[in-house]
Amino acid sequence: MPYMKTNMKAENSLEPKGIPDDPRKRAKYLAIIEAALEAFSEYGYHDCPVSKIARKANVADGTIYLYFANKEEVLISVFQEKINRLITDIEELTEECTNSWEKIEVLVRYHMSSLGNDRVLANFLQIQLRQSSNNIRHGIAIPLKKFYFLIENFVAEGQKEGVIDSLINANIARKLIFGTIDEVVSCWVLSRRQYDVKELIDDVLYILRRALIVDVAA
Amino acid sequence: MPYMKTNMKAENSLEPKGIPDDPRKRAKYLAIIEAALEAFSEYGYHDCPVSKIARKANVADGTIYLYFANKEEVLISVFQEKINRLITDIEELTEECTNSWEKIEVLVRYHMSSLGNDRVLANFLQIQLRQSSNNIRHGIAIPLKKFYFLIENFVAEGQKEGVIDSLINANIARKLIFGTIDEVVSCWVLSRRQYDVKELIDDVLYILRRALIVDVAA
Amino acid sequence: MPYMKTNMKAENSLEPKGIPDDPRKRAKYLAIIEAALEAFSEYGYHDCPVSKIARKANVADGTIYLYFANKEEVLISVFQEKINRLITDIEELTEECTNSWEKIEVLVRYHMSSLGNDRVLANFLQIQLRQSSNNIRHGIAIPLKKFYFLIENFVAEGQKEGVIDSLINANIARKLIFGTIDEVVSCWVLSRRQYDVKELIDDVLYILRRALIVDVAA
Amino acid sequence: MPYMKTNMKAENSLEPKGIPDDPRKRAKYLAIIEAALEAFSEYGYHDCPVSKIARKANVADGTIYLYFANKEEVLISVFQEKINRLITDIEELTEECTNSWEKIEVLVRYHMSSLGNDRVLANFLQIQLRQSSNNIRHGIAIPLKKFYFLIENFVAEGQKEGVIDSLINANIARKLIFGTIDEVVSCWVLSRRQYDVKELIDDVLYILRRALIVDVAA
DNA sequence: TATGAATGAGCCTTCATTCAT
DNA sequence: TATGAATGAAGGCTCATTCAT
Numbered sequence: 001m002p003y004m005k006t007n008m009k010a011e012n013s014l015e016p017k018g019i020p021d022d023p024r025k026r027a028k029y030l031a032i033i034e035a036a037l038e039a040f041s042e043y044g045y046h047d048c049p050v051s052k053i054a055r056k057a058n059v060a061d062g063t064i065y066l067y068f069a070n071k072e073e074v075l076i077s078v079f080q081e082k083i084n085r086l087i088t089d090i091e092e093l094t095e096e097c098t099n100s101w102e103k104i105e106v107l108v109r110y111h112m113s114s115l116g117n118d119r120v121l122a123n124f125l126q127i128q129l130r131q132s133s134n135n136i137r138h139g140i141a142i143p144l145k146k147f148y149f150l151i152e153n154f155v156a157e158g159q160k161e162g163v164i165d166s167l168i169n170a171n172i173a174r175k176l177i178f179g180t181i182d183e184v185v186s187c188w189v190l191s192r193r194q195y196d197v198k199e200l201i202d203d204v205l206y207i208l209r210r211a212l213i214v215d216v217a218a
Numbered sequence: 219m220p221y222m223k224t225n226m227k228a229e230n231s232l233e234p235k236g237i238p239d240d241p242r243k244r245a246k247y248l249a250i251i252e253a254a255l256e257a258f259s260e261y262g263y264h265d266c267p268v269s270k271i272a273r274k275a276n277v278a279d280g281t282i283y284l285y286f287a288n289k290e291e292v293l294i295s296v297f298q299e300k301i302n303r304l305i306t307d308i309e310e311l312t313e314e315c316t317n318s319w320e321k322i323e324v325l326v327r328y329h330m331s332s333l334g335n336d337r338v339l340a341n342f343l344q345i346q347l348r349q350s351s352n353n354i355r356h357g358i359a360i361p362l363k364k365f366y367f368l369i370e371n372f373v374a375e376g377q378k379e380g381v382i383d384s385l386i387n388a389n390i391a392r393k394l395i396f397g398t399i400d401e402v403v404s405c406w407v408l409s410r411r412q413y414d415v416k417e418l419i420d421d422v423l424y425i426l427r428r429a430l431i432v433d434v435a436a
Numbered sequence: 437m438p439y440m441k442t443n444m445k446a447e448n449s450l451e452p453k454g455i456p457d458d459p460r461k462r463a464k465y466l467a468i469i470e471a472a473l474e475a476f477s478e479y480g481y482h483d484c485p486v487s488k489i490a491r492k493a494n495v496a497d498g499t500i501y502l503y504f505a506n507k508e509e510v511l512i513s514v515f516q517e518k519i520n521r522l523i524t525d526i527e528e529l530t531e532e533c534t535n536s537w538e539k540i541e542v543l544v545r546y547h548m549s550s551l552g553n554d555r556v557l558a559n560f561l562q563i564q565l566r567q568s569s570n571n572i573r574h575g576i577a578i579p580l581k582k583f584y585f586l587i588e589n590f591v592a593e594g595q596k597e598g599v600i601d602s603l604i605n606a607n608i609a610r611k612l613i614f615g616t617i618d619e620v621v622s623c624w625v626l627s628r629r630q631y632d633v634k635e636l637i638d639d640v641l642y643i644l645r646r647a648l649i650v651d652v653a654a
Numbered sequence: 655m656p657y658m659k660t661n662m663k664a665e666n667s668l669e670p671k672g673i674p675d676d677p678r679k680r681a682k683y684l685a686i687i688e689a690a691l692e693a694f695s696e697y698g699y700h701d702c703p704v705s706k707i708a709r710k711a712n713v714a715d716g717t718i719y720l721y722f723a724n725k726e727e728v729l730i731s732v733f734q735e736k737i738n739r740l741i742t743d744i745e746e747l748t749e750e751c752t753n754s755w756e757k758i759e760v761l762v763r764y765h766m767s768s769l770g771n772d773r774v775l776a777n778f779l780q781i782q783l784r785q786s787s788n789n790i791r792h793g794i795a796i797p798l799k800k801f802y803f804l805i806e807n808f809v810a811e812g813q814k815e816g817v818i819d820s821l822i823n824a825n826i827a828r829k830l831i832f833g834t835i836d837e838v839v840s841c842w843v844l845s846r847r848q849y850d851v852k853e854l855i856d857d858v859l860y861i862l863r864r865a866l867i868v869d870v871a872a
Numbered sequence: 873t874a875t876g877a878a879t880g881a882g883c884c885t886t887c888a889t890t891c892a893t
Numbered sequence: 894t895a896t897g898a899a900t901g902a903a904g905g906c907t908c909a910t911t912c913a914t
Contacts, residue, residue, distance in 0.1 A: 025873090044351055046264050049908055051876095060875040062911075071909065130348035133262055137408060165428065169421035175401040176394070176425055183397030184390065190355065203387040207394055210383065211429035243898085267883060278900045283885065461877085480787055482700050485904055496879045501906065566784035569698060573844065601864065605857040608838065612830070612861055615837030619829040626791060639823040643830055646819065647865035679894090703887055705897095714896040716890075725888065 017068055029067050032057045033081050036074045041123040045075060045131040076139035079129055082121060083143045086114065087150060100158030101213060107151065108181060108208065109201055115185050116197035126186040151177050155212070164212045176211060180204060235285060247285050250275045251299050254292045259341040263293060263349040294357035297347055300339060301361045304332065305368060318376030319431055325369065326399060326426065327419055333403050334415035344404040369395055373430070382430045394429060398422060453503060465503050468493045469517050472510045477559040481511060481567040512575035515565055518557060519579045522550065523586060536594030537649060543587065544617060544644065545637055551621050552633035562622040587613055591648070600648045612647060616640060671722055683721050686711045687735050690728045695777040699729060699785040730793035733783055736775060737797045740768065741804060754812030755867060761805065762835060762862065763855055769839050770851035780840040805831055809866070818866045830865060834858060 020026050035057035039048050050071055054061045068074045090110055094103040115122035129140065152174040158164030164173070184204060188197040238244045253275030257266050268289050272279045286292045308328055312321040333340035347358070370392040376382030382391070402422060406415040456462045471493030475484050486507050490497045504510045526546055530539040551558035565576070588610040594600030600609070620640060624633040674680050689711035693702050704725055708715045722728045744764055748757040769776035783794070806828040812818030818827070838858060842851040 046349070047351065050910085051908080054876095061877095061909090062875055063873085065910070066873075127348075130345075131264070131350070133265060168425055168428070169418075172398075172402065172418060172421045172425055175405065176398045176422075176429075179397035179399075179401030180390075180394045181397075182401065183393040187393065200387075200390060203390045204394075207386055207390055207429050210386075211394075211425050246898095268885085269883080279884090280886075280901060281899055284898070289884070464877095482785070483787060486906085487904080497905090498880060498907075499878060502877070507905065563784075566781075567700070567786070569701065604861055604864075605854075608834075608854060608857045608861055611837040611841065612834045612858075612865075615833035615835075616826075616830045617833075619833030619836065620826065623829065636823075636826060639826045640830075643822055643826055643865050646822075647830075647861050704889085705887080708897095715888090715898095716896055717894085719889070720894075 017073070020067070025067075028057075028059065028063075030081075032059065032064060032067055032074065033078050037078050037082070037124050038120055040075065040078070040128045041120045045128045050074075072133065072136050072139065075129070075132070075136055078124065079140050080143045082125065083147055086111065087143070087147055089114075090150065094154075099163050100154045100161055101163045101209070103154045104151070104158070104177065104208070104212070105205055107154065108177070108205060111181055112185065112201050112204070113198055116188070119189065122185055122189045126182065126189050148174055148178065158212065163214060165214050168212065173212060177208060180208065235287060235291070238285070243285075246275075246277065246281075248299075250277065250282060250285055250292070251296050255296050255300070255342050256338055258293065258296070258346040259338045263346045268292075290351070290354050290357070293347070293350070293354055296342065297358050298361050300343065301365055304329065305361070305365055307332075308368065312372075317381050318372045318379055319381045319427070321372045322369070322376070322395065322426070322430070323423055325372065326395070326423055329399055330403065330419050330422070331416055334406070337407065340403055340407045344400065344407050366392055366396065376430065381432060383432050386430065391430060395426060398426065453505060453509070456503070461503075464493075464495065464499075466517075468495065468500060468503055468510070469514050473514050473518070473560050474556055476511065476514070476564045477556045481564045486510075508569070508572050508575070511565070511568070511572055514560065515576050516579050518561065519583055522547065523579070523583055525550075526586065530590075535599050536590045536597055537599045537645070539590045540587070540594070540613065540644070540648070541641055543590065544613070544641055547617055548621065548637050548640070549634055552624070555625065558621055558625045562618065562625050584610055584614065594648065599650060601650050604648065609648060613644060616644065671727070674721070679721075682711075682713065682717075684735075686713065686718060686721055686728065687732050691732050691736070691778050692774055694729065694732070694782045695774045699782045704728075726787070726790050726793065729783070729786070729790055732778065733794050734797050736779065737801055740765065741797070741801055743768075744804065748808075753817050754808045754815055755817045755863070757808045758805070758812070758831065758862070758866070759859055761808065762831070762859055765835055766839065766855050766858070767852055770842070773843065776839055776843045780836065780843050802828055802832065812866070817868060819868050822866065827866060831862060834862065 020029050032053065035055075036053045039052045039056050042048070043052060050064055051061050053074065054064055057064075064074065068077060090107050093106050093110060097103045097106060115125065129136075132140070152170050155164055155168070155170040155173040155177075159166040159168070159170065181204065184200055185197060188195070188200075238247050250271065253273075254271045257270045257274050260266070261270060268282055269279050271292065272282055275282075282292065286295060308325050311324050311328060315321045315324060333343065347354075350358070370388055373382055373386070373388040373391040373395075377384045377386070377388065399422065402418055403415060406413070406418075456465050468489065471491075472489045475489045475492050478484070479488060486500055487497050489510065490500055493500075500510065504513060526543050529546060530542050533539045533542060551561065565572075568576070588606055591600055591604070591606040591609040591613075595602040595604070595606065617640065620636055621633060624631070624636075674683050686707065689709075690707045693706045693710050696702070697706060704718055705715050707728065708718055711718075718728065722731060744761050747760050747764060751757045751760060769779065783790075786794070806824050809818055809822070809824040809827040809831075813820040813822070813824065835858065838854055839851060842849070842854075
């Protein structure tokens with residue numbers, strides 16, 4: 001009568017199910033992603049039963065497992081979906097920039113606005129995502145690195161262009177940029193005071209400009 | 219004192235038990251704190267049963283609850299213990315500084331060295347602590363803010379002294395400093411590559427100096 | 437709430453799950469009720485782990501919680517199921533009675549026989565049910581009152597009919613009837629001597645008749 | 655470090671510790687009894703940690719175990735202490751009665767008044783005491799039977815005296831008397847309405863008189 | 873493909889009891 | 894004799910995951 005199930009972490013999660021090609025499936029896949037985003041933001045990853053996601057996605061609990069190997073993979077997929085969109089958008093927007101500092105400026109503006117306009121997403125990325133096991137951090141690593149490289153490349157390019165101080169360690173610069181935005185947005189998400197992060201963008205850029213640009217006065 | 223009923227969340231646990239005065243109790247309290255630090259670092263907060271902490275502390279499971287209201291309070295107490303020590307140390311070290319930038323430098327060096335020398339502590343502060351519910355974040359808030367203010371005050375003082383650019387938003391500067399260190403240390407903790415974060419201190423200070431100091435060239 | 441995160445008492449358990457409509461579910465619901473009746477009788481409510489009920493019902497421990505919010509609700513539901521059946525039966529049986537005393541007689545006979553024929557049920561109703569917290573007593577109150585009113589109404593009717601002494605306080609009469617049966621059955625259940633309570637029915641009725649009937653001699 | 659303790663029911667509880675002779679010990683013994691009475695009434699037997707009793711008695715938890723083998727024995731001892739006092743009082747009071755019905759009347763009046771004046775005691779005897787395991791019921795049996803016999807003897811005597819209907823089964827009569835009082839008092843204790851049970855005494859006696867007395871009219 | 877009832881391992885927490893002091 | 898810190902077994906409950914339908 002029994003299902004002989006166990007709560008062990010699925011070992012077969014090695015094969016992530018990935019984004020379905022069939023458009024009908026893809027729609028449901030995305031519905032689950034969105035539902036999970038909301039649900040994780042609302043309850044927190046660890047306090048969010050899979051059933052909550054299913055309910056928000058209007059599917060049965062079991063359906064989740066047709067699209068994702070396990071709960072962790074759902075979290076990872078939400079992140080991938082969101083971060084990839086962010087990267088793509090930024091890549092697009094920065095194509096027209098004339099120098100690398102401008103690209104960084106666009107990136108900062110876009111990232112902070114995106115999260116500033118979408119508290120649910122911000123909460124997810126800044127807070128819930130961190131509630132992660134090693135597995136999850138591993139699954140997140142690749143797209144996150146893509147985002148890191150994006151920034152780091154802007155810095156390195158800027159240094160070649162002579163816009164950014166070439167004595168700066170580009171990797172540290174990336175951490176400065178990312179870390180600052182991260183901190184600003186996290187504080188905002190966690191704050192009980194209601195304010196608009198977007199109003200902080202200029203202050204952030206002012207200080208980042210000082211930190212990076214060769215001739216700030218210019 | 220306390221046992222409360224069945225499995226409901228401890229009701230009277232609202233009053234944290236605090237650090238015992240009796241030195242023998244205090245020793246055990248601290249032993250549990252240290253054990254928890256290790257255990258949380260090793261397994262992650264959510265994947266760390268209280269029994270693991272107890273074993274590491276060489277006490278029975280139930281003993282934990284003589285010193286802490288619940289598992290959350292253990293996490294919070296570990297944080298408080300560690301962050302308070304950090305704040306105290308930094309306050310002491312910065313007393314002798316001649317200007318505020320020096321204080322910031324000391325803070326950055328000390329913080330990065332402390333974590334760089336203690337991967338377990340770093341893992342706890344940078345990673346495990348984030349796996350937090352609202353309750354935990356609330357419990358953490360006060361000492362964390364103390365740390366924030368410490369930094370922010372250094373910046374504000376520096377502005378009065380004319381060492382730090384007074385056009386900078388001091389709060390954003392705090393987030394820049396904290397966010398950068400945070401990111402640098404987090405990346406180090408999570409990295410599989412073995413390297414010494416302390417070697418990054420100068421690069422961090424270089425860029426922070428650029429970001430803050432009025433006359434960087436000087 | 438969930439294991440709530442930790443073990444906190446279920447929040448949404450405020451709404452009792454009630455008897456399922458789906459016949460397949462209803463069968464399992466009833467199976468659990470019967471298993472619980474047995475298990476509580478055998479071990480006593482407080483010494484009966486939910487797992488014992490599950491085993492007797494041939495379901496997993498967790499399944500219990502698909503049908504009942506918690507252990508208390510299981511106890512309450514067993515009671516409700518049994519007392520309602522008792523009330524329904526008595527209402528049916530007494531429909532044909534010509535006067536109210538007869539109704540009381542039927543009630544006493546039926547109640548004492550029912551329990552006398554079902555030691556497990558008797559043990560549950562007379563002994564285990566009393567091991568109750570305030571919550572449980574509250575959950576039990578409504579159907580119990582229905583049973584009380586049934587008796588009290590018979591008395592009041594009897595007084596109107598002139599069969600029962602109208603100087604009697606009907607409420608006290610109810611307590612006399614109920615209390616007597618209760619005591620007789622409880623003593624029987626707890627007695628190590630083996631005897632048949634049903635043989636005591638006539639003696640009980642003799643004394644109750646004396647207590648209530650206007651013209652006993654008649 | 656370890657005490658190698660287990661939660662098993664103490665097997666050595668066979669030797670109840672009994673009432674101490676030494677007056678100083680006796681005072682503490684009684685203090686614990688009174689504290690337990692209160693604590694059990696307040697929290698309910700199963701929800702009353704031994705530590706609550708200790709606190710109310712102004713002794714350490716461990717001290718309880720110098721006077722009682724275990725928590726069950728405390729409950730039993732409270733009962734014994736109280737019921738013995740009740741029996742003694744009633745025996746004394748009834749010595750002067752001229753016939754057995756009068757004795758029953760005294761008993762009913764005294765019992766109902768005692769409990770009616772002491773809600774804590776009533777709650778203990780009527781409610782908490784029932785939350786009992788087999789062990790407890792066993793420990794309670796002997797003094798309880800003494801009380802039963804007291805009543806039953808009054809009835810039997812009354813039958814010999816010709817005051818009480820000799821066709822009545824004296825044992826059933828005892829159950830009627832005890833069961834009725836029990837029910838009346840229990841309902842009162844559990845009722846949220848505030849009323850005085852003592853006002854019900856006459857109604858109870860009226861109906862008991864009807865039930866028992868040969869010539870009620872007289 | 874989708875469902876959702878069922879599973880059962882696992883964990884936080886309590887508290888009766890012990891015993892070193 | 895009294896203390897109360899320490900013990901650790903026990904149990905209610907959750908929820909990720911499975912699979913019969």
